[in-house]
């Protein structure tokens with residue numbers, strides 16, 4: 001892992017003590033890497049019954065600070081609304097990874113002109129999943145995964161192979177689930193609208209802004 005990837009993370013919310021006798025105590029924990037609030041909506045909905053979820057918001061690929069803040073706020077807004085709507089298990093918390101776009105640029109040097117889905121994207125996704133897996137292993141999580149597969153632009157086979165390698169390296173389980181399946185992407189659009197979340201129309205790095213067309217499916 002690059003030395004540039006500082007792993008200083010901070011809990012945004014306090015950890016939650018669970019009520020005694022809660023049947024959901026038996027659920028295993030998952031650290032869910034999240035790229036943005038909208039993508040996380042459908043994934044949280046799908047995983048919450050089976051896992052105790054902690055969100056890991058880690059996206060050094062986003063160059064623009066205003067954009068980074070907008071996406072973080074959308075994430076926080078959704079989690080707040082979600083937590084207010086549930087009463088049968090503990091609230092979801094957010095861990096915010098260090099935002100260091102320099103680390104992303106060092107990794108992607110020479111790959112600036114790659115098309116979306118190419119070599120730059122593999123490194124970018126690997127960086128985000130690697131830091132997630134390391135944080136999960138260091139903090140006693142049983143599982144990790146990422147919201148990235150919700151997007152139709154993301155190749156699940158690539159995500160799965162990265163996830164498996166990291167799982168073996170860090171000794172934790174990767175949740176093998178392609179979240180775009182079973183209409184996951186459409187569901188994320190529906191939920192984003194219902195919760196009035198900010199929803200970007202490009203992936204995240206400055207290079208991905210070049211490929212945005214007004215009619216393009218948002219990320």
Ligand code: SF4
Nearest residue numbers: 121124203204205208
């Ligand atoms: S297009 Fe998206 S996945 Fe690819 S490098 Fe840029 S931010 Fe990362």
